[in-house]
Amino acid sequence: MGAEVRWASCNIFSTQDHAAAAIAKAKTATVFAWKGETLEEYWDCTEECLTWPGADGPDLIVDDGGDATLLIHKGKEAEEKFAKEGVLPDPASTNNPEFKCVLQILKQSIQKDPTKWTRMAANCKGVSEETTTGVHRLLDMAKKGELLFPAINVNDSVTKSKFDNVYGCRHSLPDGIMRATDVMIGGKRAWIGGFGDVGKGSCEALRACGARVTTGEIDPICALQAVMQGYDVAPIEKMLETADIFITTTGNFNIITAEHMAKMKNNAIVGNIGHFDNEIDMAGLEKYPGIKIENIKPQVDRYVFPDGHGVIVLASGRLLNLGCATGHPSFVMSCSFTNQTIAQLDLLDNWKKSNILKREGREEYKNEVYLLSKELDEKVARLHLPALGAELTVLSDEQADYIGVRKLGPYKPLTYRY
Ligand code: NAD
Numbered sequence: 276m277g278a279e280v281r282w283a284s285c286n287i288f289s290t291q292d293h294a295a296a297a298i299a300k301a302k303t304a305t306v307f308a309w310k311g312e313t314l315e316e317y318w319d320c321t322e323e324c325l326t327w328p329g330a331d332g333p334d335l336i337v338d339d340g341g342d343a344t345l346l347i348h349k350g351k352e353a354e355e356k357f358a359k360e361g362v363l364p365d366p367a368s369t370n371n372p373e374f375k376c377v378l379q380i381l382k383q384s385i386q387k388d389p390t391k392w393t394r395m396a397a398n399c400k401g402v403s404e405e406t407t408t409g410v411h412r413l414l415d416m417a418k419k420g421e422l423l424f425p426a427i428n429v430n431d432s433v434t435k436s437k438f439d440n441v442y443g444c445r446h447s448l449p450d451g452i453m454r455a456t457d458v459m460i461g462g463k464r465a466w467i468g469g470f471g472d473v474g475k476g477s478c479e480a481l482r483a484c485g486a487r488v489t490t491g492e493i494d495p496i497c498a499l500q501a502v503m504q505g506y507d508v509a510p511i512e513k514m515l516e517t518a519d520i521f522i523t524t525t526g527n528f529n530i531i532t533a534e535h536m537a538k539m540k541n542n543a544i545v546g547n548i549g550h551f552d553n554e555i556d557m558a559g560l561e562k563y564p565g566i567k568i569e570n571i572k573p574q575v576d577r578y579v580f581p582d583g584h585g586v587i588v589l590a591s592g593r594l595l596n597l598g599c600a601t602g603h604p605s606f607v608m609s610c611s612f613t614n615q616t617i618a619q620l621d622l623l624d625n626w627k628k629s630n631i632l633k634r635e636g637r638e639e640y641k642n643e644v645y646l647l648s649k650e651l652d653e654k655v656a657r658l659h660l661p662a663l664g665a666e667l668t669v670l671s672d673e674q675a676d677y678i679g680v681r682k683l684g685p686y687k688p689l690t691y692r693y
Contacts, residue, residue, distance in 0.1 A: 278335075281305045281324045281325075282305065283306075283321050283343075284312070284320065286317075287313070288590055289594065289602065291601055291602075292310050295308050305324075307321075314376050315376055317376070318346075318373075318379075318380050322346065325346065331398040332395030333395075334399065335623070337615050338409055340408060341404060344402050344409070344426075345377070346377060346392075347392055347399065348416065349381060349392075350384065350392025351395075351423065353392070354385060354389055354393050357385050357389055358389065363385060364378040366378040400424060400623075400626040401625065401626070402622075403622065404426055405611065406430050407430050407436070407440070407473075407550075408526050410430045410431065423642060425640035425643065426642075427621060427622060427645050427646070427647065428646050429614045429618050429647070432614045432647050433652050433693050434610045434611075434614060434652050434655040434659075437693050439603060439607050439608065440472035440476065441475050442476060443476070443602075443608070444476035446480070446603060446604055447596035447602055447604070448477045448548050450596065451597075452589070452595070455574065455600075456575065460486050462487075464488075464489070465487070465489070465518060466489050466509075466518040467491070467523075468523040468524060468525050468530045468549075469490070469525035470492045470494075470501040471524065474490060474525075475500075477522055478490055478504075478506055481520070481522075482505075488506050488507070489509050490507070491508070491509060491514075511531065515538040518539075518540075519543055520544045521543060522548060522595075523548070523554035524548050524549045525549050527549075527554065528551075528553040529554075529556050530554045530555070531556065533560045533563045536578065537580055541585060542577075542584075542585060542587055543586050544586075545587065545588050546592075546599075547593065547594065547595060548594055551593070552591060554592070555588070555592040557591060560588070563580070565581035566580060571587070574590045574591070574595075575588075575589060576588050610655055613658060614652075614655055617632070617647060617651050617655065620632055621647065649684070649685035649687065650684060653684045
């Protein structure tokens with residue numbers, strides 16, 4: 276489409292080096308990513324990606340997890356504080372290792388250029404955000420009136436969250452566990468924390484491999500759904516001595532604590548496919564008195580407790596499907612990225628008033644979080660059907676009238692949950 280693209284990874288382990296190298300070689304994007312970055316390198320790459328030669332920054336951002344968006348917002352905030360009070364960000368003011376890196380980067384950049392992030396924020400026309408956790412952050416900023424540009428929530432397109440999160444994880448969770456451990460999943464007991472979209476795909480995958488699956492939920496609706504689908508529902512504490520595989524999918528933190536892991540069976544497998552590295556309390560595990568770490572191979576570590584028993588932790592508690600395997604297959608990502616592309620066109624329309632998407636009665640976006648329309652969501656699905664040899668039934672005029680929809684859609688109200 277003619278955009279000039281700079282690209283960084285959204286996770287220290289998620290780059291496939293051969294794919295990144297091919298992009299760099301083809302010169303279709305400037306690449307700042309490799310597998311196995313340190314946290315410092317990761318945040319440096321994020322800054323480099325956003326630092327545009329000859330411009331104040333990107334016009335548009337495609338984000339996954341919200342880190343690029345976060346850096347710009349925190350950057351502007353820190354520059355305002357520096358301008359008012361002369362105070363630089365202090366990395367020692369936080370114990371969070373990621374946020375330490377953010378503060379370090381901002382401290383350095385403000386000394387070089389005290390309005391870099393303010394100009395970047397003013398230049399940016401919008402962001403489209405890929406994932407559940409990134410969307411939570413955006414909604415939070417919008418609620419507080421702090422969002423600096425319009426945002427499109429790609430995650431909650433039906434053709435994203437009900438496909439990538441469910442079917443993508445259904446594929447890449449067992450892929451990651453198998454590549455990392457070669458363990459027989461059949462017959463094992465697995466506990467999956469969370470029965471949302473990712474949890475549903477994860478439970479289905481492990482059950483299909485023959486595991487006996489229990490899920491943990493806080494939401495009675497999701498818990499009841501799990502039982503109706505034939506899973507046991509129990510908190511992790513009830514499974515510590517029996518389960519062989521523990522997977523977190525909640526988008527929340529401290530789901531598996533060091534104390535939990537201390538009580539697990541020898542060689543229990545512990546992994547996360549939800550977010551960051553704090554669904555499993557890695558910081559607590561690393562500080563556990565007397566803990567020893569045996570590296571088995573890249574992204575597979577055995578943490579040995581003083582009593583001699585150990586747990587096998589995948590991808591250092593980060594997304595194991597990205598760290599230990601190659602993420603979701605490209606077909607399901609094509610659905611997600613079609614949403615991303617349409618979202619980018621939508622933001623471009625909003626900026627240039629060109630109406631490339633031919634949307635009726637569109638209003639100018641404010642600094643809020645928007646969903647793509649149902650028409651566009653259905654379009655994403657429609658575009659993917661031929662590749663799978665699926666043929667739609669066509670409504671007759673009378674049938675369309677009878678159920679009160681237009682013949683070419685949308686076919687469902689916004690409240691429909693799929
Ligand atoms: P979701 O909201 O549909 O599901 C999360 C579920 O966890 C909810 O049902 C919630 O009730 C439950 N939960 C929250 N706290 C809990 C707790 N303490 N104990 C038990 N259950 C708890 O979200 P989702 O779309 O399934 O996404 C979950 C996470 O996975 C997000 O962080 C998202 O960004 C991430 N994600 C990862 C991938 C990947 O490839 N690894 C893909 C998509 C989404």
